[in-house]
Amino acid sequence: MLEILNGFLDRTSLAPHGICLLWRPELIWTHVVSDAIIALAYFTIPIALGVFVTRRRDLVFGWMFWAFALFILACGTTHVFEIWTLWVPDYAAEAAVKAVTAAASIVTAILLWVLLPRALALPSPAQLRTANAELLARVRERDEALAALHEAHAERDRAEEMLRQSQKMDAIGSLTGGVAHDFNNLLGVVISNLDRIERFLPAESGARHSLRGALTGAERAAALVQKMLAFARRQPLQPVRVDPNRLIRDLAALLRGALGTVEPPEMVLSAQVWPVCVDANQLENALLNLAVNARDAIQEGGHAVIRTRNVPAAEAGMIPALQGVDHVAIAVEDSGRGMAPEILARAFEPFFTTKAVGEGTGLGLSQVFGFAKQSDGHVEINSEPGRGTTVWIYLPRDRTELSSSHSGGEVTRTGRAPRLGYA
């Protein structure tokens, strides 16, 4: 065995490969340079493959790259021996390296063929891109569906909240209206009897003085009861044809007083505003209530604006409460402190006030609400803390024919009967 190995390694009877090339320098050096470059290239490729496989840990069939690296490394070594054997007849060592290369290449080739169907089954980058795009489209669709679902939920929550709010207002309205109705009748009796007694008492007497105090208290109570009735939509109204712009201009002095400003309030009154058919006194009351609220809101700075504009049926569709009918919108806007959401949610409730005890009844916005509703209109508040408040009163456009003119010309009575009376 040792003998066979010694015989295999024996190179005494062998001649270097250069002899075959007759030591012609051009042949020798062409071989040397070419083999050197090939060997160098073959040695660097496994390094690149090694770096690639170690960095890309997610690579499928990574071991195949290592088999390639080994095979190419062996090939590079055979080229080194090609150079070496030009001068040294080490053909046994060269044969051994070639044998290793042969084994590595045949194993790599077999593995490659075995692997080929599985490699072909892998999705190509183009297929991956398409699948990715489809996935993205599905994710987008799902996101859109989710957003629509959230929007629908939010819409339903809003509708439920509005229903709850309107049911609450109806319940409070019934209660307030019932109480106010009876109190109003009783106060009527009290005031008329106090009036009658006053006539029998001597002027400047102590008794008459006390009676006047009682009368003033009863009248203030009656005024409160009127506001409660207004909220409960049980106020006797006397609707007349009203030009909103004219009514507001005529009210300018009172509005200025209510706002507590030196100048009359800024008015942005749209030309050709339609007439409305409402109780002019109650509309004035509503505007004064809003002006007082605006004054309180702008105490630390700000200004108020009164606006009017037509809301045609097409536009009215945006506000469901307007039921697609022509309306006139009247707004009292202020740039004051605004309302926090929890205040805004309760602002129309009777007796809800943020003012100190004795400073506000909390019936101002209730009157506005009740008046608008009783006039077949609607009222809305837009308010943001620190940015101000706008209260919009929407009143239906009056389409009745003119019948007779009010003496001042600013309001014109129609044939329409008062909406609601009570005894």
Ligand SMILES: Nc1ncnc2c1ncn2[C@@H]1O[C@H](COP(=O)(O)OP(=O)(O)OP(=O)(O)O)[C@@H](O)[C@H]1O
């Ligand atoms: N323009 C406004 N800016 C900020 N908050 C307002 C405005 N208008 C109303 N509010 C809030 O709504 C609450 C209820 O208003 P409402 O007019 O019904 O009663 P009030 O003003 O408190 O009392 P009263 O009207 O009897 O003086 C107020 O206390 C206030 O907190």
Ligand SMILES: [Mg+2]
């Ligand atoms: Mg008020």
